[in-house]
Amino acid sequence: xxxxxxxxxxxxxxxxxxxxxxxxxxxxxxxxxxxxxxxxxxxxxxxxxxxxxxxxxxxxxxxxxxxxxxxxxxxxxxxxxxxxxxxxxxxxxxxxxxxxxxxxxxxxxxxxxxxxxxxxxxxxxxxxxxxxxxxxxxxxxxxxxxxxxxxxxxxxxxxxxxxxxxxxxxxxxxxxxxxxxxxxxxxxxxxxxxxxxxxxxxxxxxxxxxxxxxxxxxxxxxxxxxxxxxxxxxxxxxxxxxxxxxxxxxxxxxxxxxxxxxxxxxxxxxxxxxxxxxxxxxxxxxxxxxxxxxxxxxxxxxxxxxxxxxxxxxxxxxxxxxxxxxxxxxxxxxxxxxxxxxxxxxxxxxxxxxxxxxxxxxxxxxxxxxxxxxxxxxxxxxxxxxxxxxxxxx
Amino acid sequence: xxxxxxxxxxxxxxxxxxxxxxxxxxxxxxxxxxxxxxxxxxxxxxxxxxxxxxxxxxxxxxxxxxxxxxxxxxxxxxxxxxxxxxxxxxxxxxxxxxxxxxxxxxxxxxxxxxxxxxxxxxxxxxxxxxxxxxxxxxxxxxxxxxxxxxxxxxxxxxxxxxxxxxxxx
Numbered sequence: 001x002x003x004x005x006x007x008x009x010x011x012x013x014x015x016x017x018x019x020x021x022x023x024x025x026x027x028x029x030x031x032x033x034x035x036x037x038x039x040x041x042x043x044x045x046x047x048x049x050x051x052x053x054x055x056x057x058x059x060x061x062x063x064x065x066x067x068x069x070x071x072x073x074x075x076x077x078x079x080x081x082x083x084x085x086x087x088x089x090x091x092x093x094x095x096x097x098x099x100x101x102x103x104x105x106x107x108x109x110x111x112x113x114x115x116x117x118x119x120x121x122x123x124x125x126x127x128x129x130x131x132x133x134x135x136x137x138x139x140x141x142x143x144x145x146x147x148x149x150x151x152x153x154x155x156x157x158x159x160x161x162x163x164x165x166x167x168x169x170x171x172x173x174x175x176x177x178x179x180x181x182x183x184x185x186x187x188x189x190x191x192x193x194x195x196x197x198x199x200x201x202x203x204x205x206x207x208x209x210x211x212x213x214x215x216x217x218x219x220x221x222x223x224x225x226x227x228x229x230x231x232x233x234x235x236x237x238x239x240x241x242x243x244x245x246x247x248x249x250x251x252x253x254x255x256x257x258x259x260x261x262x263x264x265x266x267x268x269x270x271x272x273x274x275x276x277x278x279x280x281x282x283x284x285x286x287x288x289x290x291x292x293x294x295x296x297x298x299x300x301x302x303x304x305x306x307x308x309x310x311x312x313x314x315x316x317x318x319x320x321x322x323x324x325x326x327x328x329x330x331x332x333x334x335x336x337x338x339x340x341x342x343x344x345x346x347x348x349x350x351x352x353x354x355x356x357x358x359x360x361x362x363x364x365x366x367x368x369x370x371x372x373x374x375x376x377x378x379x380x381x382x383x384x385x386x387x388x389x390x391x392x393x394x
Numbered sequence: 395x396x397x398x399x400x401x402x403x404x405x406x407x408x409x410x411x412x413x414x415x416x417x418x419x420x421x422x423x424x425x426x427x428x429x430x431x432x433x434x435x436x437x438x439x440x441x442x443x444x445x446x447x448x449x450x451x452x453x454x455x456x457x458x459x460x461x462x463x464x465x466x467x468x469x470x471x472x473x474x475x476x477x478x479x480x481x482x483x484x485x486x487x488x489x490x491x492x493x494x495x496x497x498x499x500x501x502x503x504x505x506x507x508x509x510x511x512x513x514x515x516x517x518x519x520x521x522x523x524x525x526x527x528x529x530x531x532x533x534x535x536x537x538x539x540x541x542x543x544x545x546x547x548x549x550x551x552x553x554x555x556x557x558x559x560x561x562x563x
Binding site for chain 1: 397400401403404405407409411412414415416417418419422423424425426427429430431434435436437438440441442443465466467468469470511536537538539542544545546547549551558563
């Protein structure tokens, strides 16, 4: 039972086809609007990429409407994003510089693309010394389109809408773990995760505090330089001495351990739940976000299926008893989908719990899916275009 | 009554959140980007090289001398001075320049390197210190942020480490 897919709990026909199409229409139009520039400017590969992504995002949203399930369909998009993002990114690096490593010359010329994961590290130096401790460019230009100002703008604007749901609708790294977790047939180490969950959940906060303080003290992005597992599948400082060799070793070890092996064993997003300082930072924004998951205590039978299914261990027995998720809930919808008693519900803060949960879900999903289409969708389209470009018969 | 007001506020907030979501790609990203861009921030001198002190014109190219970069208390980088030769494609095949870094009218270092025919080929060069404030470098490429002779686009960036004791005076 523990390893059962959350999506199997609910009957497939939650809503009629016509009504589902009607509810999907805004997302279909939004997708067309988002990818219109791709059709006007770019070549055939980009057109194919954009078209496939429009179809994917619209179809998945339709299925969310039709079945009433969120997690299963979101996961398809999210895993595709996680596994295809490195394809497009690495292909661009290889085409541009022939390697995934960043030579020091690229760092001093401000060519390093800014990654949102570094955001917490740069806050203190930016606030107190007006200095960005990242080898990028603040303003966008033809040579540096992914400028720091633009990426922070994207992150902050999306965070206002998504809160911690960034981690399940936008983060292109989380999909890799979710993919490996989905491959697992059995849920191992479950007892360990449940027993020590309260301690494990504190680790990202400890790493966040360490990273923020160490970055401010050393004036370097400590997480990027030493702790980011995803350097393994994006870009990393070129190995030029013992220090950079150790850094590379740490990246690979963290990636293999936290992103591949542990998700395969536990069916959980272990890096996201028990390591990622950016995820902890993002949790703070759950406080100002209006959408959340709540538990109807009148219906809840304390079966803990929701707790078992949660990919980041954002539920404890105590929190379920209180009718709430923990602060690190990323609103993926796994607990709602798996609950056989309909006790886990989408909720709009300020309204009565479990009165109109589907309305809350719809209001949340429109915003989340629109931004997922804009941000993740464009990354997916780019990666698909890269793969189409490689097709041997072209 | 209170719950009704709360409910109205909640749905208003949800509507505003949706509005924000719709505005993200059209208005908000640009708005927040402009805010960050105009917040008076700058890239750390370890990466950017710091501020320009002066420019020396040579025959067909120029040498930009930066102000010395002094690391902060716990920063893991040596103090250095950045020198940029630009445009790289106008440089002679062999460059050997004596450069005044501190503006006292006397040369402080001699920078020598041979421009490879292929712009993507790794560049290596020598820096000879002409006074004790600077540290000589032999056959250096992109070793560290304070010791380098590298090509970035159409520029050659040279970083000369400073003698810590003398640099503080």
